Amino acid sequence: MSRNAPGFLPQVAFSILLALSLRPRHGYELMQQIEEDSHGKLRLGPGALYGAIRQLHDDGLIEEVSPESSHERRRYYRLTPAGAARLGAEVEYFEASVSLAKERRILGNAMRLMPWLS
Amino acid sequence: MAKLSARFPVYSRLLKLYPTRYQERYGEQMLQTLADMLDANSSATGRLLVWLRATRDFPASLFSQQWAYAGTVLSRETPRFVQRNALVSGLLFVPFFAIATANDLVAHRLYHTWLWSFDVLVAWIVLLPAFGLLLSTATLFAWLRLNKRSWWQSLRDIAHNWMMLLPILLGVGILSLVFFHDSVHCVTGNPVRELHNPHATLRCVEQR
Numbered sequence: 001m002s003r004n005a006p007g008f009l010p011q012v013a014f015s016i017l018l019a020l021s022l023r024p025r026h027g028y029e030l031m032q033q034i035e036e037d038s039h040g041k042l043r044l045g046p047g048a049l050y051g052a053i054r055q056l057h058d059d060g061l062i063e064e065v066s067p068e069s070s071h072e073r074r075r076y077y078r079l080t081p082a083g084a085a086r087l088g089a090e091v092e093y094f095e096a097s098v099s100l101a102k103e104r105r106i107l108g109n110a111m112r113l114m115p116w117l118s
Numbered sequence: 119m120a121k122l123s124a125r126f127p128v129y130s131r132l133l134k135l136y137p138t139r140y141q142e143r144y145g146e147q148m149l150q151t152l153a154d155m156l157d158a159n160s161s162a163t164g165r166l167l168v169w170l171r172a173t174r175d176f177p178a179s180l181f182s183q184q185w186a187y188a189g190t191v192l193s194r195e196t197p198r199f200v201q202r203n204a205l206v207s208g209l210l211f212v213p214f215f216a217i218a219t220a221n222d223l224v225a226h227r228l229y230h231t232w233l234w235s236f237d238v239l240v241a242w243i244v245l246l247p248a249f250g251l252l253l254s255t256a257t258l259f260a261w262l263r264l265n266k267r268s269w270w271q272s273l274r275d276i277a278h279n280w281m282m283l284l285p286i287l288l289g290v291g292i293l294s295l296v297f298f299h300d301s302v303h304c305v306t307g308n309p310v311r312e313l314h315n316p317h318a319t320l321r322c323v324e325q326r
Contacts, residue, residue, distance in 0.1 A: 027154070048175050049151065051179050074154075
């Protein structure tokens with residue numbers, strides 16, 4: 001199974017792509033957006049954030065944006081077309097998974113439906 | 119960068135533990151993000167939580183970046199001769215570990231087999247590890263000469279050199295164990311003479 005198949009992007013990387021889908025952002029803005037998007041469940045430190053940024057950058061899914069002012073010390077990142085396509089594929093995969101879970105009435109009901117788990 | 123380094127002297131020094139390229143690419147941004155996080159929190163508790171988050175995050179991130187870097191170096195930047203010599207060096211240590219482990223597993227019964235005859239013993243306990251040590255040391259120096267950076271810089275770059283440093287450490291460890299083991303002093307105190315009389319050595323060690 002290909003590592004690039006949808007559903008295989010790590011959580012932090014997926015969250016970064018999702019946060020960049022609105023507009024280019026710098027590191028701290030990304031952290032804030034990710035925290036907001038995950039309702040406070042995903043709180044990154046600088047190490048985890050830039051580790052994921054490096055990986056996404058090396059994979060060609062995000063790119064740096066030239067700063068508008070030469071005084072700007074923060075680097076901004078945005079999605080590349082490949083990154084947008086990958087994000088779309090991931091979201092479609094999750095959407096299909098959630099539909100399936102709803103169809104099987106698993107959401108919020110998993111333990112009741114699968115008594116052998118308890 | 120200098121301003122931020124002065125503001126966070128300890129954190130900026132810790133960032134130097136990351137692979138050089140990663141540090142050059144993201145070190146300043148990491149400091150900037152930390153500054154933004156702290157500036158957004160005016161309360162002492164909030165700032166403490168930011169520091170806790172940055173501290174908790176650091177070891178895992180450092181390990182994963184060094185690991186990724188070592189993998190990249192191995193696959194893309196390590197010359198063929200270094201890879202080959204690292205493999206050969208590693209293989210030269212296999213008999214030592216295999217025989218020693220097997221001997222432990224069978225309650226030291228291999229002492230009385232051909233594996234403990236003088237020529238064979240010298241081969242797997244001294245010659246093969248020594249050759250592995252020599253090969254890895256020579257390869258490390260040859261590779262350091264090829265690098266454009268200074269020797270000291272290259273040597274400090276453990277992620278770059280681990281393939282050679284590991285066999286060197288193993289070789290030094292095995293040979294130290296052999297030459298400074300109790301058995302040496304047990305018989306003569308002289309490692310060379312000790313090797314000529316392994317059975318007497320073994321008897322002496324067993325009596326201890």
